[in-house]
Amino acid sequence: LCCFFSHVHSMEQTIATKQEPTAREWNNFTTAVCNDWIKETESFLTKYQVSSNKLASSLNLACIHGAMGTVKTLIKHGADVNGIPHKRPLLSAISISNATLVELLLICGADIFRQYSSEPESALLTNSISFTALDLAKHTVQRSAETSDRRIAEAAKILEFIAQPM
Numbered sequence: 192l193c194c195f196f197s198h199v200h201s202m203e204q205t206i207a208t209k210q211e212p213t214a215r216e217w218n219n220f221t222t223a224v225c226n227d228w229i230k231e232t233e234s235f236l237t238k239y240q241v242s243s244n245k246l247a248s249s250l251n252l253a254c255i256h257g258a259m260g261t262v263k264t265l266i267k268h269g270a271d272v273n274g275i276p277h278k279r280p281l282l283s284a285i286s287i288s289n290a291t292l293v294e295l296l297l298i299c300g301a302d303i304f305r306q307y308s309s310e311p312e313s314a315l316l317t318n319s320i321s322f323t324a325l326d327l328a329k330h331t332v333q334r335s336a337e338t339s340d341r342r343i344a345e346a347a348k349i350l351e352f353i354a355q356p357m
Contacts, residue, residue, distance in 0.1 A: 255283045259291065
C-alpha cells in the first residue's frame with residue numbers, strides 16, 4: 192500500500208512539473224501531428240501538459256491528415272475519440288475516405304450519434320454524406336463482422352443512418 196501511494200505521489204509531481212509549451216513549440220507539435228511524426232508527438236505529450244480540448248483538437252487534425260500513428264499516440268495519451276463540438280475525428284476520417292482510421296476510431300469508442308448541445312441536429316454528417324461515406328460504412332459493417340456483435344450493431348446503425356435520404 193505504501194508503494195502505491197508513493198507511486199501516485201510521484202505521478203502527481205510529474206504532472207505538476209510539466210510546463211506550458213511556447214507558441215513555437217505548439218507550432219512544431221502541430222507540424223508533427225499533421226506529418227505523422229510519432230516520435231516528436233510522443234515527446235511533446237510526455238514533456239508538456241496538454242488540455243483535453245487541445246488533445247481532442249489535435250486528434251481531429253491528425254484524422255484530417257490521415258496520420259494513423261499519431262492518432263494512436265494521441266488516443267494512448269487520453270484524447271477523446273468523440274472530439275469536441277465542431278471537431279469530430281470520426282467525421283474527419285470519413286471525409287478523407289480512410290476506412291482503416293474510421294474502423295480504429297469506432298473500435299476505440301467513437302460514437303457517430305453523439306450530439307453536443309451547441310451543435311445543430313445534423314452537425315456530424317453535414318457536408319459528409321457521399322457515396323464514399325456509404326462505402327466506408329459498408330466496409331465497417333463487413334469488418335465489424337470479424338470483431339464483435341457490438342461493433343456489428345453500431346456499424347449497421349451507421350449504415351442505416353447514412354443511407355437515409357436527406
